[in-house]
Amino acid sequence: MTEPLAFIRANAMLQAPPLVPEIRLHLASEVLPLWYKTEAELGREGVPPPYWAFAWAGGQALARYILDRGQSHKLPGASVLDFGSGSGLVAIAAAKAGAKSVLAADIDPFAAAAIRQNAIDNGVTIEVTTDDVIGRAGPWDVILIGDMCYERPLAERLTAWLKERARAGTAVLIGDPGRTYFPTSGVEKLATYNVPTSRELEDRDMRETSVYQLTA
Numbered sequence: 001m002t003e004p005l006a007f008i009r010a011n012a013m014l015q016a017p018p019l020v021p022e023i024r025l026h027l028a029s030e031v032l033p034l035w036y037k038t039e040a041e042l043g044r045e046g047v048p049p050p051y052w053a054f055a056w057a058g059g060q061a062l063a064r065y066i067l068d069r070g071q072s073h074k075l076p077g078a079s080v081l082d083f084g085s086g087s088g089l090v091a092i093a094a095a096k097a098g099a100k101s102v103l104a105a106d107i108d109p110f111a112a113a114a115i116r117q118n119a120i121d122n123g124v125t126i127e128v129t130t131d132d133v134i135g136r137a138g139p140w141d142v143i144l145i146g147d148m149c150y151e152r153p154l155a156e157r158l159t160a161w162l163k164e165r166a167r168a169g170t171a172v173l174i175g176d177p178g179r180t181y182f183p184t185s186g187v188e189k190l191a192t193y194n195v196p197t198s199r200e201l202e203d204r205d206m207r208e209t210s211v212y213q214l215t216a
Contacts (some may be wrong), residue, residue: 008052008110011053014027017086019061023063025114049157050110052087052106054087055089057177057195057207060193062173062211063089065173065175065211069191071097076097076098078100079099080094080144081103082146083158085105086114086116088126091119091144092122092126094144096124103140104127107131138165139158140170143172145162145172149176149183155179166214173211175210177207185214189211190212190213192209192211
């Protein structure tokens with residue numbers, strides 16, 4: 001079994017996402033080589049693609065919003081869940097914005113290892129889980145979602161749960177660059193950013209990406 005942290009250190013570099021220079025993450029310097037290496041070295045072990053190695057547009061926009069305007073949503077002192085955390089970018093931003101506690105949830109054990117290391121490198125404390133938390137009530141005051149509406153089954157299941165949480169009083173903030181399965185109703189746009197990206201990941205060099213609050 002390949003050790004996740006050793007793989008991350010060997011194949012990713014500590015660098016800052018373009019929109020969030022305050023935070024440094026272990027990211028792939030080249031997209032396709034890491035993707036192919038993950039498939040070649042880890043495919044037999046059933047490891048998912050290395051989503052943790054890229055700062056996706058929705059996550060960058062949400063992290064930027066949290067750092068600049070998190071007080072508007074009572075983030076300081078809040079209990080926060082970052083769902084589908086990937087690199088941990090949004091979770092780290094929440095911790096830097098003064099959250100009382102932050103739980104980063106990602107079912108990929110390699111993402112979990114990356115989040116733990118990235119948290120250390122940014123001097124923040126984050127709890128990490130690889131459990132599927134969809135459907136749980138949880139003690140969270142705020143749920144953060146960065147760029148998770150790219151696949152229909154997950155998006156539908158996730159949206160139903162988030163609406164349930166919003167109706168129960170949890171603040172739900174979502175960063176999304178116009179993914180196909182993003183909900184078309186029940187959301188309020190809060191801010192829009194132009195996020196530099198890579199044509200290896202997206203179909204353009206810049207993606208207009210918005211941050212929304214779910215209104216249930």
